[in-house]
Amino acid sequence: MSPSFTAFGRTQDIVDTAEFALQQQQVKVLYTDHHGWLQGWLRYRLGDASDAADLAHDTFVRLMVRPRSFDDGRQARAYLRTIANGLCIDLWRHREIERAWLETLAAQPESHAPSAEEQTAVLQALREIDGMLRHLPPKAARAFVLTMACGMTHQETARELGVSSRMVRHYTTRAMLHCMQLEARHLAQTGLPAP
Numbered sequence: 001m002s003p004s005f006t007a008f009g010r011t012q013d014i015v016d017t018a019e020f021a022l023q024q025q026q027v028k029v030l031y032t033d034h035h036g037w038l039q040g041w042l043r044y045r046l047g048d049a050s051d052a053a054d055l056a057h058d059t060f061v062r063l064m065v066r067p068r069s070f071d072d073g074r075q076a077r078a079y080l081r082t083i084a085n086g087l088c089i090d091l092w093r094h095r096e097i098e099r100a101w102l103e104t105l106a107a108q109p110e111s112h113a114p115s116a117e118e119q120t121a122v123l124q125a126l127r128e129i130d131g132m133l134r135h136l137p138p139k140a141a142r143a144f145v146l147t148m149a150c151g152m153t154h155q156e157t158a159r160e161l162g163v164s165s166r167m168v169r170h171y172t173t174r175a176m177l178h179c180m181q182l183e184a185r186h187l188a189q190t191g192l193p194a195p
Contacts, residue, residue: 023067030076031060038080045088055091059084097126128186132178136171143168144175 035056042052062083070076101123105113114122133141139161146157147168154165154172161168 024064026069027060027064027067030063030070030080033073034077034080035060037077038084041081042084042088045085046091051091055084055087058087093130094127097130098123101126128182129179132182133175136175136178139163140171140174143171147172148175 038059039052039056042055043049046052046055059080063080068079070079101119105119133144136144143157143161143163146152146160147154152160154168157168158165163171
């Protein structure tokens, strides 16, 4: 390796380190200037101080992962509010999934109730599937739910969505591909071999 290339690499490392330090300093200033406001906004929106504190924290964690610069405080607050609003929606979706799961469990005979560990695994899987469905176009997600969860045929789903049966097959195939990718990521995280 040439000395000039090595020197460039070291210089780039110094620049990267300095840039990272500057970004973290900017996040610290944003936190100091806007955390109280954001937490108050979230407390008003959620009606719960604990949830507001958690989501305000999560908002700034996201900002640390992807730092940004802002021209003024209004721009910073608009961006923070956008991130926090998305986190609120995620929280509400997770709670809705949890509520539906608990209702399903309550309707089961006690002898068929899964263990606490199985319940947690199912709830986590439901959240992951919800996340996967949110990344699909709305009609593809709805086609998947109607055919897989509701047991509708492709023809019934096509009538419901106002599309062809062929399009329903395309939608469900796309959703199944996303499910398989989700399963592959899960297996990779747990270190288990694929079936």
